[in-house]
Amino acid sequence: MNASLTDPFAKLLWGGRPGSRLLRQVILALVVAIAPHAGRLPIWVVAWCLLLWIWADWVERRGRAGPQPGTRIALTVAGLFGGLFLYGFSFDLDVGVGLLTIMLGLKPLEIRTHRDRMITLFLAYFLVITNLLYNNDLFMALYMFASVLVTSAVLIQINNPDGPFLSHLRLSGRILLQALPLAAILFLVFPRLPSGLWGSPKASTGTTGLSDEIRPGSVSRLVQNQEIAFRVEFDGSIPPADRLYWRGIVFQDFDGKRWYRASRAPRRGTDPTGAQTVSYSIILEPHGQRWVFGLDIPFSDPIGSIPLADHTLIRWRKVNATYQYRLKSYLQYRTGPLQGWERLRTRRLPPQGNPKSRALAEQWARDFSSPQEIIDAALAFLAGNRFVYSLQVPETKEEPIDALLFDTRRGYCEHYASAFAFLMRAAGIPSRVVGGYLGGERNPYGDYLIVRQSDAHAWVEVWLEERGWTRVDPTSVVMPARIEQGTAAALTPEEREALFSNPYLGPLSKYWKPLLFGLDLINNRWQKWVLGYDYFRQRMLYNTFGLDASRWKAVAWAVLAVAGLAALYGLFFFLRIRKRKSVHEDPVQRLYRQFCRRLSDVGIERSPHQGPVAFAKIVTSTRPDLSETVRRVTQDYVAVRYASKDPEYHLRRLKKTVRRFRPPKTPVHGSP
Amino acid sequence: MDELLKMPGIPLPASFRFGSRNRARRIYVFPTRYGAIFLVVLLTMLMGSANYGNNMGFLLTFLLGSLVLVSAVHTHHNLAGVRVDGVRCAPVFAGQPALFECRLRASRCAEAVHLAVSSGRARDLRVCPDNSASASLPVPTRHRGRKPLETVVLSSVYPFGLFRAWTHYRSDAACLVYPKPLPGPLVTAGDARDPGAGGKPSGTGAEDFTGMRGYQPGDSLHRVSWKAFSRGRGLMVKQFAGEEGISPLFDWYALPEPDVETKLSRLCDMVQQGHRSRMKYGLRLPSGIVEPGRGERHRRRCLETLALYGLDSASAQPKNAGRQSAGEFSGRK
Incomplete structure (x- = not known):
């Protein structure tokens, strides 16, 4: 009867031109998947995608013929080579994502069939994972779920084009929720590797945070950067603020202007001795370099890192993903004798330059006998000559240390550290500059420290005969507030205003800080428990179940267990969904259906054309023994449905009768 | 797929x-x-x-x-x-x-x-x-x-x-x-005895008006004289020459074609022609005679007989498909 309708629909579904509604939804999935990249991608890639998508939609909506195959090939080649050219023919993650995006910009123009749509959506899923290589925090995770939700809803839509999108979205959400527990188990059990499969990917996000040299501006440029460098959770209480020196890089080589990292520092030979042990764990944000941070003098070996002789730590490979590690540090320590490799390098200065400062230091060396006295003299010099702690430092090309000490008297921590180390070396005391972070902000909800890029700091270490390497922070005499109250307190009011003002929120502003802390707490837990789950934590988890993850048998067991769990999970849904009642069926209908099912079990089927009364007649004729019940059920059913004297009563009775109705397979004679 | x-x-x-x-x-x-x-x-x-x-x-x-x-x-x-x-x-x-x-x-x-x-x-x-x-x-x-x-x-x-x-x-x-209808002239039972007279023996069947009779159930509504009805004379049916005599039996034996399937196709076409010209017609087959009649139901009966001619009755007549009309669903009884 609707044979004439059948064919056009079949055409639409199985080979004809796709509807523009479907195309628009596929584009929607692409937009959602690409959106987080938008800020990272070059602007012309974004423009390319938007223009091509608008074109594709216009073509489809107007029913115009799309671009010729030749044009499409030309566009593809132009996109690829244009992309490679503008990226400078290098290849890293950025370029990969860029080229993938360029191709996905073109894709909607050539979507013709069901197959094209399916493949495009698979690519959209794939694009979601590339977002995760850049950003790992909780908000990205939530976005990931949203993205999967939308893409899956579109996937449902293209497989059932007639349905409304909203209901697809709902179903997609339901399937997502049902998949979540299984995904969590797989996440925990799937074997992790201690290192990557093939080399580490090239760093592409660029370096954030400290760089491997100290020069004017290398620390102060970070003051405006509110990004989180790392988070620290202490096993006990948090040490006082003036002890929170986070050592990252040691700079030993000075060329007159810049300090360079001690690149050839050997592995740590002898462990330092000390007291006041602190245990803590750090979640380090990716910064694209190998160094990792520890409090003061760390003395344990964190998993995945190597301790060096200058008491810094180096990761096996660049920190391109969140890195979580445990450490132990001494707050009071002795590093022992000066080692062979540092003996010369920590005294060496360029032969010329900064003559005034040299003269001053040599004067101190002549006047005082002990290094401690020289240090005190230098600190007194910095404290007494009205030095200013400021971000606005006049540029000096020649003799920067002389200029700072005798002329401008303005500088930030790296200037003072550099000058102080120079003075020490000129006076004959081994010294070096240490870069890292100072302080941190305690999150009142989570009891952990947040160390931001703006906490970056540089200080000096001098080597003393009786104590070994000893920290001296010239900033502490120039601007004591920096040590105790953090960066913001050390700045002039104008600078503080310019850098740290919160967005204007009116009366809500007092909730701003707590809100930020709360969000950061959630993010911190996420980092700790989800992102920090690695090979070692997995081994610990396996151990709790008595499995040794380093043996293949254990892994096989775990995989088997997961497979079993997955099967059970599937079974659970199988049964649960089967039981689920139809939304559209009302209780009366359901009862009657149940009644018919019971009869069907004993071989009496109701044909679709038979009404309840007609059906009752047939049942009564074939099975007289059931006639009483059948009569009553039919009567009640009809009464509830059509007569409305007392439907409640009939419904109750119907329920009772049907529930108890268990017709025997063979007729029972002698019953009423 | x-x-x-x-x-x-x-x-x-x-x-x-x-x-x-x-x-x-x-x-x-x-x-x-x-x-x-x-x-x-x-x-x-x-x-x-x-x-x-x-x-x-x-x-x-x-x-x-x-x-x-x-x-x-x-x-x-x-x-x-x-x-x-x-x-x-x-x-x-x-x-x-x-x-x-x-x-x-x-x-x-x-x-x-x-x-x-x-x-x-x-x-x-x-x-x-x-x-x-x-x-x-x-x-x-x-x-x-x-x-x-x-x-x-x-x-x-x-x-x-x-x-x-x-x-x-x-x-x-x-x-x-x-069967697939095969166009050709109508061939009735009489034609076998007098092949020379073949052609259109009943072609005039519906043309020569001979009189009226009372309506009986089964009569085509096309034949009802609505003019007479409007004058209050009740339902009268117009009668035509050719109906009075022997209705034509489309005859298997009268067909010159030797092949069974061709014969059936020819007969099928005749039934269609007969139905279209609203005449009374029947079939004569080796398996028996379908008595003359007219109307949709009769046509179907004839066509069905032709369709199933010579087929094994067990396979040709599944239990519930025998008299099934186009409006009924089968398969779940």
């Missing part, structure tokens, strides 16, 4: 019966080629995540993997509630496609249900408990007789298109296929 339709399944038990609740219906679930492609995408993502040591990547990969698994269950359940409730088919002439109309019922709403036989398929359907849906399956016919409906495959790839669930439906429904 076509190649997948032909995937070997486990043979069904002989006692298999559709629509009965006490026998489990077999539903097969297998990944589609898109499922296979997606698996490759997932493996790529897994390798990438392992290499980068990216836990979020793992999470996404496992989430999508679980999504796929859960969707397989949904695919199965989408189809599990659907059954073919009945099949009907209007008779056709050989050479025309037989359109089997399958009515679907569902115990809960099922989306995008796809019906197919090897020769054709129907559009995707949505079936809900409160409204059944029908799908027409075209099956080409070549010979007269009964064209049985082959095994119907009900399938669905809903929701994600990554898995396909399918089940078989076998019914004893068959479509009556009339």
Whole structure:
């Protein structure tokens, strides 16, 4: 009867031109998947995608013929080579994502069939994972779920084009929720590797945070950067603020202007001795370099890192993903004798330059006998000559240390550290500059420290005969507030205003800080428990179940267990969904259906054309023994449905009768 | 999709019966080629995540993997509630496609249900408990007789298109296929004795008005004299010359064609002609005589006799398809 309708629909579904509604939804999935990249991608890639998508939609909506195959090939080649050219023919993650995006910009123009749509959506899923290589925090995770939700809803839509999108979205959400527990188990059990499969990917996000040299501006440029460098959770209480020196890089080589990292520092030979042990764990944000941070003098070996002789730590490979590690540090320590490799390098200065400062230091060396006295003299010099702690430092090309000490008297921590180390070396005391972070902000909800890029700091270490390497922070005499109250307190009011003002929120502003802390707490837990789950934590988890993850048998067991769990999970849904009642069926209908099912079990089927009364007649004729019940059920059913004297009563009775109705397979004679 | 339709399944038990609740219906679930492609995408993502040591990547990969698994269950359940409730088919002439109309019922709403036989398929359907849906399956016919409906495959790839669930439906429904009409002159019983007079013996049957008689049930409404009715004379039927005498019997033996099928095709055409000119006609076949009559029902009876002529009665007349009209569903009795 609707044979004439059948064919056009079949055409639409199985080979004809796709509807523009479907195309628009596929584009929607692409937009959602690409959106987080938008800020990272070059602007012309974004423009390319938007223009091509608008074109594709216009073509489809107007029913115009799309671009010729030749044009499409030309566009593809132009996109690829244009992309490679503008990226400078290098290849890293950025370029990969860029080229993938360029191709996905073109894709909607050539979507013709069901197959094209399916493949495009698979690519959209794939694009979601590339977002995760850049950003790992909780908000990205939530976005990931949203993205999967939308893409899956579109996937449902293209497989059932007639349905409304909203209901697809709902179903997609339901399937997502049902998949979540299984995904969590797989996440925990799937074997992790201690290192990557093939080399580490090239760093592409660029370096954030400290760089491997100290020069004017290398620390102060970070003051405006509110990004989180790392988070620290202490096993006990948090040490006082003036002890929170986070050592990252040691700079030993000075060329007159810049300090360079001690690149050839050997592995740590002898462990330092000390007291006041602190245990803590750090979640380090990716910064694209190998160094990792520890409090003061760390003395344990964190998993995945190597301790060096200058008491810094180096990761096996660049920190391109969140890195979580445990450490132990001494707050009071002795590093022992000066080692062979540092003996010369920590005294060496360029032969010329900064003559005034040299003269001053040599004067101190002549006047005082002990290094401690020289240090005190230098600190007194910095404290007494009205030095200013400021971000606005006049540029000096020649003799920067002389200029700072005798002329401008303005500088930030790296200037003072550099000058102080120079003075020490000129006076004959081994010294070096240490870069890292100072302080941190305690999150009142989570009891952990947040160390931001703006906490970056540089200080000096001098080597003393009786104590070994000893920290001296010239900033502490120039601007004591920096040590105790953090960066913001050390700045002039104008600078503080310019850098740290919160967005204007009116009366809500007092909730701003707590809100930020709360969000950061959630993010911190996420980092700790989800992102920090690695090979070692997995081994610990396996151990709790008595499995040794380093043996293949254990892994096989775990995989088997997961497979079993997955099967059970599937079974659970199988049964649960089967039981689920139809939304559209009302209780009366359901009862009657149940009644018919019971009869069907004993071989009496109701044909679709038979009404309840007609059906009752047939049942009564074939099975007289059931006639009483059948009569009553039919009567009640009809009464509830059509007569409305007392439907409640009939419904109750119907329920009772049907529930108890268990017709025997063979007729029972002698019953009423 | 076509190649997948032909995937070997486990043979069904002989006692298999559709629509009965006490026998489990077999539903097969297998990944589609898109499922296979997606698996490759997932493996790529897994390798990438392992290499980068990216836990979020793992999470996404496992989430999508679980999504796929859960969707397989949904695919199965989408189809599990659907059954073919009945099949009907209007008779056709050989050479025309037989359109089997399958009515679907569902115990809960099922989306995008796809019906197919090897020769054709129907559009995707949505079936809900409160409204059944029908799908027409075209099956080409070549010979007269009964064209049985082959095994119907009900399938669905809903929701994600990554898995396909399918089940078989076998019914004893068959479509009556009339012989293909072969145009030619009318040949009646008398013509055999007097071949020279062949041509149009009753061509005047409906033309020469001879009088009126009272209406009897079964008379064509075309013949009712509405003029007489409007004058209050009751229902009168016009009578024409040729009806009074012996009605023409289209005669098997009078046909010059030697071949059985050709004879049947010729007779089929005559029945159509006779019906169109609203004359009274009958058939004479070696198997017996169809008494003259007229009207739609008579035409069908004649055509059916021709369609089934000489066919084994057991296979030609399945239990419930014998007198089935185009308006009834069969298959679930």
